[in-house]
Amino acid sequence: MASIVLSGTERPELQPATALRALLDGAATRAFTATTPESAAAWQRETRASLAERIGFQDWPAVDPAPESIESVGRGDLVREKIVIRTSRHTHLPLYLIRRRDLQTPAPTVIAFHGHGYGVKDIVGLWEDGSERETPDGYHTDFALALARLGFLVAAPEISCFGERSTDFSHLERPFGGPVPSTCAHTSALAFHLGGSTVGLRVLDARRLVDYLLTRDDVDGERIGAMGISGGGMQTFFSMCIDERIRAGVVSGYYCSHRFSIFDVFHCPCNYVPGLAEFGDVHDLVGLIAPRPLFVEAGTHDEIFPVEGVRRSVDLGSRVYRVFGASGYPEVEYFEGRHRINGDGAYRFLRERLAGERTEPVRLA
Numbered sequence: 001m002a003s004i005v006l007s008g009t010e011r012p013e014l015q016p017a018t019a020l021r022a023l024l025d026g027a028a029t030r031a032f033t034a035t036t037p038e039s040a041a042a043w044q045r046e047t048r049a050s051l052a053e054r055i056g057f058q059d060w061p062a063v064d065p066a067p068e069s070i071e072s073v074g075r076g077d078l079v080r081e082k083i084v085i086r087t088s089r090h091t092h093l094p095l096y097l098i099r100r101r102d103l104q105t106p107a108p109t110v111i112a113f114h115g116h117g118y119g120v121k122d123i124v125g126l127w128e129d130g131s132e133r134e135t136p137d138g139y140h141t142d143f144a145l146a147l148a149r150l151g152f153l154v155a156a157p158e159i160s161c162f163g164e165r166s167t168d169f170s171h172l173e174r175p176f177g178g179p180v181p182s183t184c185a186h187t188s189a190l191a192f193h194l195g196g197s198t199v200g201l202r203v204l205d206a207r208r209l210v211d212y213l214l215t216r217d218d219v220d221g222e223r224i225g226a227m228g229i230s231g232g233g234m235q236t237f238f239s240m241c242i243d244e245r246i247r248a249g250v251v252s253g254y255y256c257s258h259r260f261s262i263f264d265v266f267h268c269p270c271n272y273v274p275g276l277a278e279f280g281d282v283h284d285l286v287g288l289i290a291p292r293p294l295f296v297e298a299g300t301h302d303e304i305f306p307v308e309g310v311r312r313s314v315d316l317g318s319r320v321y322r323v324f325g326a327s328g329y330p331e332v333e334y335f336e337g338r339h340r341i342n343g344d345g346a347y348r349f350l351r352e353r354l355a356g357e358r359t360e361p362v363r364l365a
Contacts, residue, residue, distance in 0.1 A: 029278055055196065060204060075145075079100075080098045091205070096124045106221075110154050110354070111227075115231040123145075125142050140340075160198065207239070207242065214245075248350065253302060253304075255310060255314070293353045
């Protein structure tokens with residue numbers, strides 16, 4: 001006699017996620033509930049400190065950045081300099097500084113955070129092997145170069161776990177050796193084991209990068225912004241939540257309700273923070289960025305951050321901004337396309353908010 005097979009479709013209680021989803025709403029004990037600017041400011045002070053503790057590693061002591069110049073390369077109308085700085089006792093951060101040759105300083109500065117792929121080279125006009133390319137490629141579209149041509153001093157760091165910051169697993173390359181994990185998965189596992197997250201490591205790097213930028217005479221410290229795509233959008237978002245010195249930001253391909261994205265679509269482990277449910281969803285966390293200007297861009301066919309979840313989060317986030325008296329944010333541009341940098345509205349936004357051009361925020365349908 002054949003055994004009876006039970007279906008998780010017909011009986012959802014068989015699925016482990018059913019019980020966990022039921023706990024989500026009750027877990028959001030630090031979600032944004034303020035109704036006045038005063039209560040919102042009080043929520044920010046308490047929640048920013050709690051979030052810093054939750055993501056982990058923000059208490060690592062500051063160190064001398066000890067910048068080391070690696071190379072300087074002319075690229076037409078631009079100059080691209082490679083530098084390595086220290087961000088912690090055990091961490092070095094490679095980055096590119098890109099500027100127009102005729103840039104007047106001190107200049108408005110944008111930190112450009114790349115997403116998953118082969119690393120920072122993919123946003124500064126370089127192929128994987130380090131050779132120059134003349135035509136933008138892939139979902140990053142060399143956006144760091146585009147920002148530099150707009151008149152920004154651009155700092156493009158190598159995000160933890162990519163490119164030159166990948167973990168060396170050569171010790172596993174032996175007969176009968178174990179499978180080689182991705183650097184993101186390996187780093188996230190270690191971070192979780194220590195009570196932190198890869199998000200925390202990346203935010204610490206961003207904070208130390210801002211520390212370094214503020215030591216430079218060519219940086220206008222009152223006009224520092226950030227722009228990132230995908231995992232770089234995540235780093236932009238959480239870095240702005242923690243570091244108020246970032247005055248304006250563009251989040252591309254990330255600002256989406258967790259219930260539509262990292263809960264229901266496969267994502268890299270670096271997207272997760274143990275216990276983050278305490279703080280609600282992205283539209284709650286955006287209260288740590290408000291009232292600073294924020295721009296969101298989203299492709300209508302983004303397969304990993306579905307546009308339906310973006311629209312919901314933008315609408316709920318706009319209510320949070322209104323509590324701060326900052327109506328019109330997040331600004332948003334929906335474009336026809338997949339998971340990629342679009343740039344049109346985002347570049348306009350950064351010019352307005354950091355370079356002094358003044359127009360009213362707009363919402364593009």
